[in-house]
Amino acid sequence: MIELLNISKSFNGKEILKDLSFIFEEGQTNLIIGQSGSGKTVLLKCLLGLHKPENGSILFDGNDIVDLSSKKLKRLRNQVGMVFQGGALFDSMNIEQNVLFPLQLFSDMNKSDMLDRVNFCLKRVNLENVNHLFPSEISGGMKKRVAIARAIVLNPKYLFCDEPNSGLDPYTAILIDNLLQELTYEYGMTTVINTHDMNSVMEIGDRILFIKDGQMSWQGTKAAILNADHQDLQDFVFSSELFKTIKAKNR
Amino acid sequence: MSLITSLGRYVLFISAVFSKPERRSVMYRLILKEISELGLKSVLFVIFVSLFVGAVVSLQTAANMEGGWMPRYLIGYATRDAIILEFSPTIISLLLAGKIGSNIASSIGTMRVTEQIDALEVMGVNPVTYLVRPKIFALMFFNPLLICMSMFVGVLGGLLAVIFSGESTAAEFIAGIQYDFIPFKTLYALIKTTLFAFVIATISSYHGYYTDGGALEVGKSSTKAVVYSSVVIIVCNYLLTQLLLRS
Numbered sequence: 430m431i432e433l434l435n436i437s438k439s440f441n442g443k444e445i446l447k448d449l450s451f452i453f454e455e456g457q458t459n460l461i462i463g464q465s466g467s468g469k470t471v472l473l474k475c476l477l478g479l480h481k482p483e484n485g486s487i488l489f490d491g492n493d494i495v496d497l498s499s500k501k502l503k504r505l506r507n508q509v510g511m512v513f514q515g516g517a518l519f520d521s522m523n524i525e526q527n528v529l530f531p532l533q534l535f536s537d538m539n540k541s542d543m544l545d546r547v548n549f550c551l552k553r554v555n556l557e558n559v560n561h562l563f564p565s566e567i568s569g570g571m572k573k574r575v576a577i578a579r580a581i582v583l584n585p586k587y588l589f590c591d592e593p594n595s596g597l598d599p600y601t602a603i604l605i606d607n608l609l610q611e612l613t614y615e616y617g618m619t620t621v622i623n624t625h626d627m628n629s630v631m632e633i634g635d636r637i638l639f640i641k642d643g644q645m646s647w648q649g650t651k652a653a654i655l656n657a658d659h660q661d662l663q664d665f666v667f668s669s670e671l672f673k674t675i676k677a678k679n680r
Numbered sequence: 681m682s683l684i685t686s687l688g689r690y691v692l693f694i695s696a697v698f699s700k701p702e703r704r705s706v707m708y709r710l711i712l713k714e715i716s717e718l719g720l721k722s723v724l725f726v727i728f729v730s731l732f733v734g735a736v737v738s739l740q741t742a743a744n745m746e747g748g749w750m751p752r753y754l755i756g757y758a759t760r761d762a763i764i765l766e767f768s769p770t771i772i773s774l775l776l777a778g779k780i781g782s783n784i785a786s787s788i789g790t791m792r793v794t795e796q797i798d799a800l801e802v803m804g805v806n807p808v809t810y811l812v813r814p815k816i817f818a819l820m821f822f823n824p825l826l827i828c829m830s831m832f833v834g835v836l837g838g839l840l841a842v843i844f845s846g847e848s849t850a851a852e853f854i855a856g857i858q859y860d861f862i863p864f865k866t867l868y869a870l871i872k873t874t875l876f877a878f879v880i881a882t883i884s885s886y887h888g889y890y891t892d893g894g895a896l897e898v899g900k901s902s903t904k905a906v907v908y909s910s911v912v913i914i915v916c917n918y919l920l921t922q923l924l925l926r927s
Contacts, residue, residue: 531803
């Protein structure tokens, strides 16, 4: 479980996150949604310890990471998996080396066990016989899946994803969403997904945090969104005709 | 950003380079990889440039000795000193600042803008130690070897040029190479080279690491890396010469 308590963060005097509090539940897919520029990415970077909030606390199972020493933060990061928007695979390494990388640095396994683990994780994300390809040789969807395999290779307790299905076709995007949800339930991870994709919200939003202008504007579940009496949320979620029709039919 | 701020950030960057690596075995492997990427891939370039510049230096020296009152072995003597004292350590280092410096800055800069550096950080890897230290060690180890090779090939180029042009005989040229040879001059050249290797690796990495933006900024960082490395090499060259040869 990750708990945000009154988080504030500014850049050059401009307040990006304002007194934000929320709980990301364990074993659930927690979605952060909001318009571009609402502060989603800054919040995710605060959660990852890449930005330090000026005020408030971020509790990972009760441990506040805001003032954690770099040594302790490093130890915590071994329990964190991250899927970046573009995958952030290392260009100079092939797929196998990319997934192997965290194991080489942070595990005490022998080489054969490491390779077994890499192959298991690649198989888990439905990738086989791609070990020796380089990131430049695979599609966007495959890159995302390799990034997920790399993120789960150390059996993390916390999984973070920054717009995991941006730039993907709708079919692949749903595959990625479902994969993330399956992995979350399977490993009992606390998964936090930053997205503005409404399909994702409706598919996998166990818990949803809607941010507007750096503040928590609404929180709830995907089921609650349909009937939420919240104008900003309704404007954001039901901006497309398709979702307006779904909402109408639902009612 | 002011010069003092940049300098301060550069010093902090360098101090981060020397923090403890995650795994020593991984670090050794990375150093070998960088030697191959940055060093071995520069060998042919250095040989090519050194051979022709050595030839030109000897021919120019010969051309300036028209009249016949100066002994012909001085062609070898002048070529040797020009190559060992200045051409190989300084000019080759400047060329390597262009070739290797832009490579380092653009590769690290690309990693920055594609979030690969953030990925390292999130995994708990110190990106500065992981990315920059192997480059510094590889260049400080391999560049002196490259420069020794450049000295040899440069002098060889000079020898071949005077033989083919008939300006002097091989025996005269070799006598010139051996005349009044002071081993400290070679040591001076190698000290310069090692320092220049450090300058190229750190300044280029620094500019790559602090790239902010997209592809355009990666290009700008690459240009800055080459320009600043070259400027610092030229200034250090003057200071080291004053310090080691004149004091």
